[in-house]
Amino acid sequence: MQLQAFLPYRLAVVTEAISRSMAAVYHRRYELSRDEWRLLAALAGSGRIQAAEAAQLTTLDKMQASRALRSLQSRGLVDRRTDENDRRHVIVQLLPAGRALLRQITPMVLAREAYLLEALDDEERAVLDRALAKLMQRARSLQQQG
Amino acid sequence: MQLQAFLPYRLAVVTEAISRSMAAVYHRRYELSRDEWRLLAALAGSGRIQAAEAAQLTTLDKMQASRALRSLQSRGLVDRRTDENDRRHVIVQLLPAGRALLRQITPMVLAREAYLLEALDDEERAVLDRALAKLMQRARSLQQQG
DNA sequence: TATTGTTATACTCTATAACTATA
DNA sequence: TATAGTTATAGAGTATAACAATA
Numbered sequence: 001m002q003l004q005a006f007l008p009y010r011l012a013v014v015t016e017a018i019s020r021s022m023a024a025v026y027h028r029r030y031e032l033s034r035d036e037w038r039l040l041a042a043l044a045g046s047g048r049i050q051a052a053e054a055a056q057l058t059t060l061d062k063m064q065a066s067r068a069l070r071s072l073q074s075r076g077l078v079d080r081r082t083d084e085n086d087r088r089h090v091i092v093q094l095l096p097a098g099r100a101l102l103r104q105i106t107p108m109v110l111a112r113e114a115y116l117l118e119a120l121d122d123e124e125r126a127v128l129d130r131a132l133a134k135l136m137q138r139a140r141s142l143q144q145q146g
Numbered sequence: 147m148q149l150q151a152f153l154p155y156r157l158a159v160v161t162e163a164i165s166r167s168m169a170a171v172y173h174r175r176y177e178l179s180r181d182e183w184r185l186l187a188a189l190a191g192s193g194r195i196q197a198a199e200a201a202q203l204t205t206l207d208k209m210q211a212s213r214a215l216r217s218l219q220s221r222g223l224v225d226r227r228t229d230e231n232d233r234r235h236v237i238v239q240l241l242p243a244g245r246a247l248l249r250q251i252t253p254m255v256l257a258r259e260a261y262l263l264e265a266l267d268d269e270e271r272a273v274l275d276r277a278l279a280k281l282m283q284r285a286r287s288l289q290q291q292g
Numbered sequence: 293t294a295t296t297g298t299t300a301t302a303c304t305c306t307a308t309a310a311c312t313a314t315a
Numbered sequence: 316t317a318t319a320g321t322t323a324t325a326g327a328g329t330a331t332a333a334c335a336a337t338a
Contacts, residue, residue, distance in 0.1 A: 003191070110147065116154075
């Protein structure tokens with residue numbers, strides 16, 4: 001068993017390094033948690049959606065989403081209100097302040113992503129994309145078995 | 147900004163799913179933390195090494211390594227003793243019980259890794275390998291800049 | 293009874309830095 | 316003074332489940 005060659009380990013190390021370099025932008029400079037950042041980014045692409053949809057888009061569970069959305073609301077970045085058609089649902093949407101904040105952050109994180117991707121040629125990017133999708137499927141089925 | 151297409155997000159989601167499926171083995175069945183599992187795996191490939199080397203091999207910091215090694219020692223899985231040549235150093239090595247535990251766990255996690263890799267053909271594996279190495283370099287340089 | 297979301301709680305992890313022993 | 320490792324501690328994140336409101 002060679003740890004250095006073990007795919008889950010290699011992925012964990014690379015991903016952690018990349019995550020930190022992104023968090024250096026949205027967390028250190030803008031005091032957003034990872035979950036808050038994900039939700040803002042997801043909401044920018046959606047209109048008014050349910051909390052559960054927002055959770056699904058960001059791979060967060062309902063608790064993580066609930067807390068992060070409350071925090072974003074308290075900072076005036078998102079609007080959160082009960083759906084009058086079905087009062088069990090909460091509808092969330094980005095507020096102008098949230099949109100403005102994203103306009104500041106997005107170029108920086110995209111620049112960092114671009115710098116990472118510059119290391120790869122077109123074919124490598126395509127294969128990486130495909131490989132991640134395939135690995136995701138297999139990982140899901142491993143998780144289901146337990 | 148499309149979160150679903152953002153490389154750091156995709157990597158994080160895939161890596162977390164894979165990490166969980168591995169932790170299902172070493173944590174749920176054998177009560178090892180991620181750090182403990184990494185150290186055991188690293189020590190299996192080395193003989194007697196310094197704590198600092200063990201930390202470096204596993205990408206842990208000295209604190210994480212210190213705690214995980216103490217825990218492994220308390221369970222009789224590793225030996226930890228001060229280096230008599232330089233009493234600031236701690237020398238660690240796997241004990242038979244640790245080796246035996248690894249012999250149980252390793253086949254299971256390698257089987258899971260093999261199942262993941264079966265999703266990829268040879269070329270995809272080679273490209274993924276290369277891509278991860280290149281991304282790691284770039285991520286490191288992003289981290290250094292801050 | 294089932295669904296959506298919130299709250300509670302205990303637990304683990306993380307980050308920073310102070311500290312000890314040794315060199 | 317510098318190095319290797321440990322201890323302290325506060326803060327953040329995670330997991331499980333109970334809970335309230337609504338359907």
